[in-house]
Amino acid sequence: MPYEIFVFVREVWDTRDLVVDPLDSSGAIRESVLSCRFEPEDLNALEMALKVKDSDGSRVTVMAFGPPREVDVLRESLYRGVDRVFRIEGSGIEGLDAFSKACAIERALKVVGKFDLMLFGVDVVEGENAQIGSHLAGILGLPQATYVESLESIKDGFVTCKRAIEGGMEEVILPLPAILTVGVALLVDDPRAPRPAKAKLKLLHKKTQIPSIQLEELVTPKVLVLERIPMPAREIESKDIDPEDEGALMRMIEELKEERILR
């Protein structure tokens, strides 16, 4: 049976391989030197939804806060095969905390309709947005599973999934409607890996109008940024060791021995 599936996606700062100082002298984020990317866990969540669509023809609806900076995550979602996208807009929406964002999503949902399953990327540790999915579950009073690694089945009004817990995993079954936050640890060639954009869909949706949902009077954030403090770079004395050079490998071993790290 096809379901109505909702995925929330975000465009976030790409904090990998940051060679630039992300802050200026006043402590503000240097937006001009940073690049953006599709939140990787959101892409995993999107893939999870698209797999359900592949198998039973479920309808996938995606929402994001707008406008895009560099990566239009909604268009990227269309390129991967979702059915509908909506951009949630409102003045100051970007500066909201996770709770107010969850409130904004709740209001946008009222405009768009009901969903059986709602997917969110679990926040990554250094993410600037935390826990939106769980906040929404709390607001709506819906059952949730967090740290979900795989969706095992969705049928007869229930979703079964595996979630990561300390030292292992658990398999849980939730009645629909339900909210899952997705955190996938991917292997090389993992079947859960997000699909790339399709050329055909790119052509089709290059100019597709993305409908927007305008929200007035957003919920006042409860959590505000006080300040951002640059942290001293981790000074690591780093050496390249040529694996072909046994002498270099040996020297590394000797150094570790001198430091009494190897005995």
Added chain:
Amino acid sequence: MRRIWVYVELDENGVTDLSMQCLAKARELASQMDSSVTAVIPGHGSSSFKGEAIRRGADRELIVDSPALRPYTTIPYKMLLEDMMRREGCPDILIFPSSTTGNDLAPFLSASLGTGCVCECDTISFEDGNLSVGRMEFDGKVLTRYKVVGDERPIVVTLKDGIAEPYEDPSRSGSSVFLDPEIPEEAMIVKVLRRDVARRSVDLRSARIIVAGGAGVGSKENFGLIEELARVLGGEVGASRPAVDAGWASADRQIGQTGVVVRPELYIACGISGAVQHRVGMMNSKKIIAINTDPSAPIFRFAHYRIVGDLTKVIPKLIKLLGERGERFGEA
């Protein structure tokens, strides 16, 4: 007088290390600003650990011991905490350990109550009477400090590993209160079908040397090389989550966000890209050797020794050289 509650998680050995850290931090906050620390200890069998949270820094403990509380699912625990707050009075601050349970429950509960919540905090302190928390962001290059505004209570936070050293004072005394709130059957709508948690057979936290393998190891057979190198060095075997998921290593050897946080003298990362989920578990190791075929892997940015190469060739070489070294030093 402020009231701080600390949600205490238990495992088969009692209060978890991270919960102990949270209790110690709450104690520290209480000494900064006149506050009381209450430990909240729900779970099945929790009464057998009576008194431990007191020794670890709480002034009193609220224990709820019920078979209905195992296994953990969000909604009954949320109702339980709401019920406890109604009976015992609402705390000003509610601290959770930043675990898969803490980070599941804290944002759900806070949103349901309509109060402010910050998860995965690296710092917490009082400033001019107001609570502020901090979180490492931008790849560890920025500490973002947050304040929670408004009068809604409790402020809900989850605290990350490393927030404080566990504290113990066997002479501390305090009251233990046993509560027996009713958890309605209809709250149990999420069912745990299966739970696979490895019994902890290894204590990676106290290992001096750890050799860890990740997705790049490629196969169970190759993972044998990791084990062999660990044996030669007298160290322990660690793994990233993908390697555990693939069945190459047991879950108790997982290092990182949903595994353990380690600080060994030497960490050898083999075929590990160094994604943030793994990095948080090992970046404070004293020396890090990284072996990876991809020269742009993030792990190389914080490794002391960078070996760009195929681990199936590099590790046997290292094993051979370590063997030779052993003989040579043996002769000397």
